[in-house]
Amino acid sequence: xxxxxxxxxxxxxxxxxxxxxxxxxxxxxxxxxxxxxxxxxxxxxxxxxxxxxxxxxxxxxxxxxxxxxxxxxxxxxxxxxxxxxxxxxxx
Numbered sequence: 196x197x198x199x200x201x202x203x204x205x206x207x208x209x210x211x212x213x214x215x216x217x218x219x220x221x222x223x224x225x226x227x228x229x230x231x232x233x234x235x236x237x238x239x240x241x242x243x244x245x246x247x248x249x250x251x252x253x254x255x256x257x258x259x260x261x262x263x264x265x266x267x268x269x270x271x272x273x274x275x276x277x278x279x280x281x282x283x284x285x286x
Contacts, residue, residue, distance in 0.1 A: 198276035203254050205247040213275050222281035
């Protein structure tokens with residue numbers, strides 16, 4: 196089974212609620228990843244929230260805002276799916 200992300204909801208705490216096609220919901224904490232050079236642009240909370248999207252069926256940040264999957268920052272959907280189920284806190 197290939198996990199397919201259908202929706203993402205970023206928070207101001209550098210976390211993202213990730214919704215999968217099969218109904219699973221996980222909360223991905225991105226805060227520690229921000230120290231890696233490739234993710235430095237996401238330290239700006241406005242960029243983190245505004246560019247967070249779904250590209251290629253996974254969580255991604257469309258930094259250039261051009262929907263080009265070769266320039267986005269994304270997270271492997273298998274890594275996300277392996278996270279424990281989260282309680283949905285967002286209405």
